[in-house]
Amino acid sequence: MVTIKSKREIELMREAGRVACLAQKEIEKAIKPGVSTLELDKIAERVIRENGGIPAEKGYPSGEKGVPNFPGSICASINDEVIHGIPSKRVILKDGDIISIDLVANKNGYNGDCARTYIVGSVPESTKRLVDVTKKAFFEGIKFAKKGNRLGDISHAIGNFIENNGYSVVREFQGHGIGSRMHEDPGIPNYGKPGRGIRLEAGMTLAIEPMVIMGRPDILELDDGWTIITEDGSLSAHYENTILITEKEPEILTII
Numbered sequence: 001m002v003t004i005k006s007k008r009e010i011e012l013m014r015e016a017g018r019v020a021c022l023a024q025k026e027i028e029k030a031i032k033p034g035v036s037t038l039e040l041d042k043i044a045e046r047v048i049r050e051n052g053g054i055p056a057e058k059g060y061p062s063g064e065k066g067v068p069n070f071p072g073s074i075c076a077s078i079n080d081e082v083i084h085g086i087p088s089k090r091v092i093l094k095d096g097d098i099i100s101i102d103l104v105a106n107k108n109g110y111n112g113d114c115a116r117t118y119i120v121g122s123v124p125e126s127t128k129r130l131v132d133v134t135k136k137a138f139f140e141g142i143k144f145a146k147k148g149n150r151l152g153d154i155s156h157a158i159g160n161f162i163e164n165n166g167y168s169v170v171r172e173f174q175g176h177g178i179g180s181r182m183h184e185d186p187g188i189p190n191y192g193k194p195g196r197g198i199r200l201e202a203g204m205t206l207a208i209e210p211m212v213i214m215g216r217p218d219i220l221e222l223d224d225g226w227t228i229i230t231e232d233g234s235l236s237a238h239y240e241n242t243i244l245i246t247e248k249e250p251e252i253l254t255i256i
Contacts, residue, residue, distance in 0.1 A: 017253030159191030
């Protein structure tokens with residue numbers, strides 16, 4: 001069921017989004033060659049807790065028998081890792097890497113979810129373009145995140161922009177509603193047909209998250225039960241914000 005948030009809930013969502021954004025900003029400052037993804041994880045947890053929140057991804061249920069709950073406060077996905085990379089002291093950033101950081105801050109029972117792809121040191125122009133197009137795809141999508149439009153209008157705008165720029169859309173994973181639970185209805189694919197899906201209403205809170213692959217769209221899951229990689233080894237980027245549908249333009253809750 002898609003929930004419409006009250007004024008009180010929206011204020012709580014704004015605060016959770018602010019905390020999530022603060023954690024991303026501190027991580028961005030720390031990203032450089034030689035830093036481990038575990039160090040970035042510790043930064044996120046510290047910032048979230050110092051601001052009265054809880055890192056909601058830590059201990060998140062896998063839902064699969066034999067797969068442990070997620071051990072990190074962030075998902076740290078490098079290069080060909082699409083999403084759900086597990087932070088580790090053994091994974092060290094190198095010049096030329098890109099890393100996607102996906103994190104969720106829960107504060108007072110509500111969640112703010114955001115993802116960014118960061119460049120480490122110097123990378124080719126083709127890599128910069130992938131990261132840039134992924135971010136722009138989000139903003140193309142939320143042009144249609146307005147009361148009265150359909151969910152498919154957002155999905156179509158994102159997918160069309162990505163494919164017109166020569167990249168592939170990840171189809172097996174998608175954005176989602178968000179609120180007191182990290183994942184709520186509706187699911188929000190990054191592709192689709194305009195004019196389809198539920199009608200958007202003021203008070204809906206959505207996590208919109210383009211996941212883009214430089215090469216073919218095929219993906220694989222590693223044996224850890226979490227990490228998703230590109231099958232052909234090509235680079236992948238991820239950009240996400242939690243937004244609020246309003247009476248007018250959408251409000252981004254995870255940018256300050």
